[in-house]
Amino acid sequence: MKKNIVFFEAVGGSDKGADGHRKDTMPMVNALKAKGWNAEVVQLTDEVLRDSAKREEVYKKVRDTADGYVSRVNPGNLKEEKLYFDVLRRLCEDGLVGMPHPDAMVGYGAKDALTKLADTDLVPDDTYAYYDIATFKSTFPKSLAKGERVLKQNRGSTGEGIWRVRLADANQYNSCDSLPLDTKIICTEAKDNHSEERKLGEFMDFCEQYIIGDNGMLVDMTFLPRIKEGEIRILMLYKTPVYVVHKKPAEGGDAFSATLFSGAKYRYDEPKDWQTLVDWFLAQLPQIKSKLGNYDLPLIWTADFILDTDEKGTDRYILGEINCSCVGFTSPEEFMAKIAVMVGDNIVDIVSEKKA
Ligand SMILES: Nc1ncnc2c1ncn2[C@@H]1O[C@H](COP(=O)(O)OP(=O)(O)OP(=O)(O)O)[C@@H](O)[C@H]1O
Ligand SMILES: [Mg+2]
Numbered sequence: 001m002k003k004n005i006v007f008f009e010a011v012g013g014s015d016k017g018a019d020g021h022r023k024d025t026m027p028m029v030n031a032l033k034a035k036g037w038n039a040e041v042v043q044l045t046d047e048v049l050r051d052s053a054k055r056e057e058v059y060k061k062v063r064d065t066a067d068g069y070v071s072r073v074n075p076g077n078l079k080e081e082k083l084y085f086d087v088l089r090r091l092c093e094d095g096l097v098g099m100p101h102p103d104a105m106v107g108y109g110a111k112d113a114l115t116k117l118a119d120t121d122l123v124p125d126d127t128y129a130y131y132d133i134a135t136f137k138s139t140f141p142k143s144l145a146k147g148e149r150v151l152k153q154n155r156g157s158t159g160e161g162i163w164r165v166r167l168a169d170a171n172q173y174n175s176c177d178s179l180p181l182d183t184k185i186i187c188t189e190a191k192d193n194h195s196e197e198r199k200l201g202e203f204m205d206f207c208e209q210y211i212i213g214d215n216g217m218l219v220d221m222t223f224l225p226r227i228k229e230g231e232i233r234i235l236m237l238y239k240t241p242v243y244v245v246h247k248k249p250a251e252g253g254d255a256f257s258a259t260l261f262s263g264a265k266y267r268y269d270e271p272k273d274w275q276t277l278v279d280w281f282l283a284q285l286p287q288i289k290s291k292l293g294n295y296d297l298p299l300i301w302t303a304d305f306i307l308d309t310d311e312k313g314t315d316r317y318i319l320g321e322i323n324c325s326c327v328g329f330t331s332p333e334e335f336m337a338k339i340a341v342m343v344g345d346n347i348v349d350i351v352s353e354k355k356a
Contacts, residue, residue, distance in 0.1 A: 001355050004038040005347055006066040008084075010077035011043045015328070022072055023330045027337055031344030044073070049080040049087075059087050067351050068097030070299060071105065074326040097354045099347065104295030105325040111154045111219040113322050116291050122284060122319040124308075127221040133211050136218060137204050141179040144200070145172075148223035150256075153210035159190030159259040161210055164223055168197060190257035193250060223256075224318055226307040231258035231320065232277065233304045235329065238297050238346050239285060241271040241278050242329075242339055258304075268332055277305060277317055298324035299346065 007025055017023040025041060032039040042062065048054045062069060069091060078084050085102035092098040100108070107113065112129040119125065128143065130136035143149055144165060153161030167173060168184035181201030188195040198206075210218050233245040249255050250263035258264045271278045281303060289297060301324035305317040329339045 001352070002038075002065060002067050003036070004040070004066045005032055005351070006062050006069045007039065007041045008069055008071050008073055008088075009041055009043050010073045011045045013074055013077040015074055015077070015326075022328060024328050024336055024340060025072055027340030028070070028343050028347075031341045032347060034341075035344055035348055037344075037348060044078060044084060046078060046080045049078065049083040055083065055087065059090060062087075063091055063094050063096065066096060067355060068099055068347070070099045070347070071102075071325065097351050098296075099299040099350070100297075100324060101295050103293060104298060107293040107295060108298055108301065108322045108324045110215070110217075111152045111321070112217055113292055114219055114221060114319065117288065117319065120284070120287055120291065121316070122288070124222050124318060127219065130211060130218045130220065131216075133208050136207070136211060136220075140204060140220060141181070141183075141200060142177060143220055144185070145174065145176055145179045147173060148225075150221050150223050151207065151210075152219040152221070154215050154217045154219070155210075158261060159192075159257050162190035162257075163207075164188040164190070164254065164256050165203070166223070186254065188254040188256060190259060190262065193253065193255040193257050193262050195254045224306045224308050224320075226309070227256050227258070229307055231264075231304050231306055232274065232317070233302050234271070234274075234278065234281060235327070236297075236301050236303065237339070237342055238299055238350060239282070240342070240346070241282070242342065243335065244269045244271055244274045244278070268335070280317070281305075296350075298327075299350070300324070300327045300329065300343065302327055 007029060009022060009025060015022050021041060029039040029041065042058060048058065071088065073084065075081060088098060088102040092101050114123050114127050115129040117123045118127040128139060148166040151163045151165060166186050168186050179200055183200040185198055185200050185203060186195055187198050187203060207218060210216060228249060230246050230248040233247060235242045246267045246269060247258035248265045249258050301322060303322050304320045306320050308316050308318045310316045330336055
């Protein structure tokens, strides 16, 4: 073992601090050094990735000097994500420990992870993913006929292109198998909780943008009204929960968004304050891993839950989203140093186990 870890970052982007790094990167590097390991940051640009000689140089250097890498690149900060992922994929093939493997980032982080888990207790059975416009347009009028829905685009974040969709006339629910295109609907976007009255056909035309192009897809899941009690995010380091964020959407109207910009309030709790949820979630990890492609669990990741009520009237939690390609732990700031040390410990454990 070389006892050396590379942290990949992109140059530039709003996630960087004064030193040009993500604020939580150097604390992790320093945590590894404090444990007697070496760690370095390799900063990438589109220009380097496009230039095959420079790209090979980066690849070979990391291959020959590191035991593993930690990917800290926000999607959107590199246009050449495909080339970046190719480098990571080759490093994993060469035996480096990928934290995470690029295909794990896609498998866990894409919105259609939900549909891959639809046959488990984590996600309702009637959760669908649309990869082509024809299927979307024939299926969505049927799913909406049964009840209120949330449509989620795959790209983008912070609630953009995440739409709560309901019928303007609630009496129309369950009145037919498939709604006509001129049905009046109310659409609320999670970005800012604004609502618009639209017609179903016209709104589905508008949603075509989310399906076309690279990684385009729409996930269609039931609207969970208990979102008003909050969304519960578990921050995970590999298989250990670190803290739980309770995110309560703004009050009133159609507000359903737990994103910060939409006015949600955040509270940070200990995992033990959410013992039932945490224990249940940890018991699901083997299943989550196998359904999402059998890649190792990500190093730093989050799972978001919304409360629901089962047929017996008992609380149950529904998984709403997993994030894993760019999760940071910069807030609350007072936790950052402690978490960085925990990440360092996890990295040493993971790499030592894989390289043993
Ligand atoms: N099925 C649902 N029922 C009720 N509310 C939901 C549902 N799914 C999502 N929401 C609400 O919409 C918000 C945005 O959805 P989601 O977290 O899936 O996307 P995102 O926030 O854009 O992604 P990211 O968290 O990666 O930025 C959630 O925070 C939650 O408040
Ligand atoms: Mg979210």
